[in-house]
Amino acid sequence: MKIATMKTPEQVTIPLQQHAGEVCNPVVCVGDIVSVGQLIGDGTSMIHSSVSGEVTAISELPHPAGKNVLSVVIKTHDGEKKDFKPADLSASKMSRIVRDAGIVEPNGLPTVYKKADIDTIIINGTNTGDLSSNAALMLNHPSEIVDGLRALIKSSGAKKAIIVIELDSEALHVMRTETIPDSDIKIVATPTYYPAGTENTLAKKFARKKVPRGSTPEDRGVLISSIASMKALYDVVHDGMPMIKKTITVTGAVRSPGNVLANIGTPIKHVIDACGGCSGTPVKIVMNGAISGVAQYSDEVPVIKTTTGILVQTESDINREPPAPCINCAWCVDECPIGLMPHLLYGYADSAQFDKCAELYIGDCVECGMCAYVCPSKLPLVQIIRYGKHGVAEMEMEIETGEVEA
Numbered sequence: 172m173k174i175a176t177m178k179t180p181e182q183v184t185i186p187l188q189q190h191a192g193e194v195c196n197p198v199v200c201v202g203d204i205v206s207v208g209q210l211i212g213d214g215t216s217m218i219h220s221s222v223s224g225e226v227t228a229i230s231e232l233p234h235p236a237g238k239n240v241l242s243v244v245i246k247t248h249d250g251e252k253k254d255f256k257p258a259d260l261s262a263s264k265m266s267r268i269v270r271d272a273g274i275v276e277p278n279g280l281p282t283v284y285k286k287a288d289i290d291t292i293i294i295n296g297t298n299t300g301d302l303s304s305n306a307a308l309m310l311n312h313p314s315e316i317v318d319g320l321r322a323l324i325k326s327s328g329a330k331k332a333i334i335v336i337e338l339d340s341e342a343l344h345v346m347r348t349e350t351i352p353d354s355d356i357k358i359v360a361t362p363t364y365y366p367a368g369t370e371n372t373l374a375k376k377f378a379r380k381k382v383p384r385g386s387t388p389e390d391r392g393v394l395i396s397s398i399a400s401m402k403a404l405y406d407v408v409h410d411g412m413p414m415i416k417k418t419i420t421v422t423g424a425v426r427s428p429g430n431v432l433a434n435i436g437t438p439i440k441h442v443i444d445a446c447g448g449c450s451g452t453p454v455k456i457v458m459n460g461a462i463s464g465v466a467q468y469s470d471e472v473p474v475i476k477t478t479t480g481i482l483v484q485t486e487s488d489i490n491r492e493p494p495a496p497c498i499n500c501a502w503c504v505d506e507c508p509i510g511l512m513p514h515l516l517y518g519y520a521d522s523a524q525f526d527k528c529a530e531l532y533i534g535d536c537v538e539c540g541m542c543a544y545v546c547p548s549k550l551p552l553v554q555i556i557r558y559g560k561h562g563v564a565e566m567e568m569e570i571e572t573g574e575v576e577a
C-alpha cells in the first residue's frame with residue numbers, strides 16, 4: 172500500500188482554523204514571500220505554510236466544516252526547504268515543540284498532555300470504514316512512527332506505550348518487526364470493528380482504565396494519540412518540519428483510489444485529480460469517511476490538518492429516501508459506544524432545547540455515526556447532534572459572560 176506524493180499545487184488555500192478552538196490570527200500580509208514550514212497563523216494553535224510562495228490573499232473562504240473561514244492564499248513557486256533546526260528535545264520542551272509545530276489530532280485537539288502523571292500512551296492504528304491512511308503510514312514509515320512515539324514516551328514519562336492495529340492489517344507484521352527491541356512499546360492486535368477509535372473505549376480496553384463520564388483518559392493517566400501525530404512528531408523532532416502535509420485516503424468513484432500525501436491547503440479537487448479523477452459523475456464528496464464524514468459543498472475546499480479521507484459518490488451510491496419519524500426502536504441507544512441516548516439528543520437538539528441536551532451529556536458524543544448508521548428511519552442524527560453541541564457551547568458561553576442566567 173504505497174502513499175503517492177502529490178505534485179505541489181500552483182496555489183494553496185490554508186484556513187486559519189484547522190483545530191478545535193478560535194480562528195488563528197494571520198502573521199503574514201498580502202505580498203509577503205513565505206517558505207515551507209513558515210508560521211503564517213498564530214493563536215489557539217499554530218499554522219504553517221505548506222509551500223514556498225507569495226501570499227496573494229487573506230480572506231474568508233470555503234472550509235470543509237461548511238462555512239467560510241479566514242484563510243491565507245499562497246501562490247507557490249519553487250523554493251528552498253526552510254532551514255529550521257529543531258529545538259533540543261527535553262521532557263519540559265515537548266509540549267512547546269508540539270504546539271509550535273501546530274500538530275493536532277484527527278479530532279482537531281492538540282497533541283499535548285496536560286496532566287503530569289501519564290502512565291500509558293495508546294496510539295490508535297486502526298482504520299475506520301473506508302479509510303486506510305493509518306495502515307499506509309505504518310507500512311511506509313514504520314521507523315519514523317516508532318521514533319515519534321519514543322519521543323513522546325520520553326517527554327511524558329509514560330511507563331509504556333501500546334500501538335493498536337487491526338488483526339487483518341498488513342501493517343501488523345511490519346510494526347511488530349519494527350518494535351521487537353523495545354520493551355516499552357507493545358503492538359496489540361484487535362479484531363476489526365467500528366468505531367474502534369473512541370478514546371474512552373481504547374483506554375478501557377487496552378489500558379484497563381474506565382473513564383467516568385465527565386473525565387478524560389488523561390485523568391486516568393492514559394494519553395491517546397494517533398499514527399499521523401507520531402509521524403508529525405518525528406518530522407518536527409528530526410527534520411524541524413511543522414505539520415504541513417497530510418496523508419489522505421481517496422476512495423469511491425475515482426479512477427485510482429489510494430493514499431496520497433497532500434500539502435495542507437490543496438483544493439480537494441486537485442487531490443481527486445491526482446487519483447485519476449472521478450470515474451463517474453460525482454454528486455457528493457464526503458470528507459473523513461462514509462459513516463461519520465461531512466458532505467462538502469464545494470470541491471474547492473482545501474485539505475486541512477484534520478482531513479483523513481475523501482470519498483467521491485455518484486448517484487447510484489446515494490440513498491435519497493427521505494427520513495421517517497423516530498419509531499423509538501432504541502437501536503441507536505444499543506449501538507452508541509458512549510452509552511448516550513441519541514434519539515433523545517436528536518429530539519432536544521432539533522427543538523433547540525440545549526439545556527436538556529447538556530443534561531444528557533451531548534458533549535460526550537464522539538460523532539462516530541453508529542446511531543445514524545443503524546437508524547431504520549434514516550434520521551440525520553449526527554448532523555443534528557452536532558448542531559446541538561454548538562447550541563450547548565453557545566448557551567454555556569452566554570451563561571459564563573452573564574448574558575443569560577444559569
Ligand code: SF4
Nearest residue numbers: 507536537539540542
Ligand atoms: S454519533 Fe451517535 S452513536 Fe456515536 S457517540 Fe454520538 S450519539 Fe453515540
Ligand code: SF4
Nearest residue numbers: 497498500501503546
Ligand atoms: S434508531 Fe432511529 S428510529 Fe430508532 S430510536 Fe434511534 S432515532 Fe429513533
